[in-house]
Amino acid sequence: MLLQTSNKELKRRNEKAKRILSEKDLEGFCLFSPTYIFYFTGFSFIATERPIALLFNSEKDVMELVVPALEKDHVEDLPSFIQAESYPEYPGKNHPMNFVKKRINDLGLDKKSACLGIDSDGYAGGYGYKGPSLSETLDHSEVENIKETLDKTMMVKSPEEIEMIKESARWGNLAHRLLQEYSAPGMIETEISERASFEASMAMIKTLGEDYSLTKYGSRPASANFRGQIGSKSAIPHAITTNAKLKEGDILITGASSEVGGYISELERTMVLGKPTAKQEKYFNLIVELQDLALDTIEPGIPCSKVDEVVRKFYKDKGIWEHWRHHVGHALGYRMHEAPFFDLGDETIIEPGMVFSVEPGIFIPGFAGFRHSDTVLVTEDGIEYITYYPRDLESLTID
């Protein structure tokens, strides 16, 4: 059972980094984003005011993580091909960027006619951090933003990543099952979601054993909730509440996931509390049709935009365009949303190994919203479902 990224996989990503840098004629990189740092090192951390930087000298094959003293006992599990160095503290008498500069220099990366790949020009940190950009900091090397290339590299998931996303879907499914079981009129949403999340998390920990542990700060092993999408508020796709009380006749939109080695899946369902009205049934069936249409369209070799195009046409043909609020879906993996997107403006060609959410929705202010979201893997000739919760009205009606 694979519960975290293996060192072999990290080594393969290290080779990927070399290829990217070589293609772009770059000597190395300096990355600050926790996402890319995790991708290349497996190290997950609480991002604060203290910059953490990943340096790589491609030719010398030296990868080094620069961390504050606070993290120096935390990086001891890094694979052997990644070294770590620590600076005292931010802001400190000597700004951490001076330490980053010194390490870049010591790794032979700050020199004339050299160029370094970056993901942002300096640490972006949103916790009161201030500091110079990297281009201001370096004496000689130029910098080139390679964020888009890194995002492209991460689009096709490896077998290890797919395995962890699939494992995540199992526990998201359990959390959702419990959420549905505990949903009843008169209950406060938090009571239902916390109970379901707690029980699913404990089942997950006890089933997977001591090798399972949370990777990302702030996430939970398994969880399921409504996030306020209850009754007429289900029409607000990104509602954020905790205190809504369920009542007979409500449409409920859910979300469930779990985290395995930092990877997640996405499962969302529209449920009806009580016997569905004709109007509820009509829109419920329409979003199943919309989702089926999207699922049937996805295949390798076509642009992502095509999926959105076909789905948008359906909204227009059915006269429900006014209820459209967002594109069909997004890639996901370590991040809850990633490129590419099933969106008119995204011409990325769909490839086997990509993992997407598929979630066209209908949102009618004052009445209700309707949306299922499934996570699917693109295969050689179509898709494979990663999430597998029932999608039909009967299964999602709570009597």
Add this chain to the structure above:
Amino acid sequence: MLLQTSNKELKRRNEKAKRILSEKDLEGFCLFSPTYIFYFTGFSFIATERPIALLFNSEKDVMELVVPALEKDHVEDLPSFIQAESYPEYPGKNHPMNFVKKRINDLGLDKKSACLGIDSDGYAGGYGYKGPSLSETLDHSEVENIKETLDKTMMVKSPEEIEMIKESARWGNLAHRLLQEYSAPGMIETEISERASFEASMAMIKTLGEDYSLTKYGSRPASANFRGQIGSKSAIPHAITTNAKLKEGDILITGASSEVGGYISELERTMVLGKPTAKQEKYFNLIVELQDLALDTIEPGIPCSKVDEVVRKFYKDKGIWEHWRHHVGHALGYRMHEAPFFDLGDETIIEPGMVFSVEPGIFIPGFAGFRHSDTVLVTEDGIEYITYYPRDLESLTID
């Protein structure tokens, strides 16, 4: 009972924005950070690939939130002095930055010899977003980064902010009390923390009533946990695990908080599971001394660095410098860490109304870590505790 930022307070912040812009001779601003957008509008949202921008024409006194269609039914509760406009989707056929540009232009903000305040040059979004910088996007206006000024403005908390931070401390206290009660040898950390967090959250919701609702996506009403800082792993200040099993003799480092109107408090304690050993008692008493020293030093009019200086001297005098890992504390409020910092390198003068964590720690790899963290408010002549959980060894020993 104040459970969210009032419109009056938002209006005061609007006036603050005008003063900042006037002092810097700027025509207005364009902000992308969810933190600053929340500060000026009270609107909290799930940040994704879709940019959200807050525009302000100071002279005309027009504040406008630019959102994707997905959020257009979600911004209806904005105070009357903030208008909203929506673009269809990201990336879309027409990139959202073109819409932002158009709105900036329509608000009369893109013109020769004008300058706009920004918090970052374009949307920073980490969810696969790509797009042009704002300076590339504008035809005429220059841009100037005012992030540091905004952070400064947010340093002294308003009475409303302090009230919400204090309310947060009450429920963090309850979550911590339950965490301590449920801690026992043989238990898995998640079992304890999820149960304590669930019960404290429910008590909070039922006590505060329907006016209480979560503001920030991904947070919980009230929570308390160990985050893996159990036994020898308590020596890793930013550990992230969920599966550690408590055993007799363990040092436990905790963290508890709750969210009220987006605001939080910070409460952390070192507990001992069973009768403390002499060595545990020694270091426990040392961190209480360290914390007392910091608490006694804090007063308005002195630089933040002074607090760190006094505390660092104590580590050195006691011969425990090798166990130092981080500065004494940080400001907090809407963000879990904010400037200024109790750090040698931070010369910010302490002012009444600032809210800080005070948390010097001792970390001994392979043995244990020791740290209490309290949230305090700076008053006219010293400090007032916002968190109030007992700090002594007897109270924190679990028999």
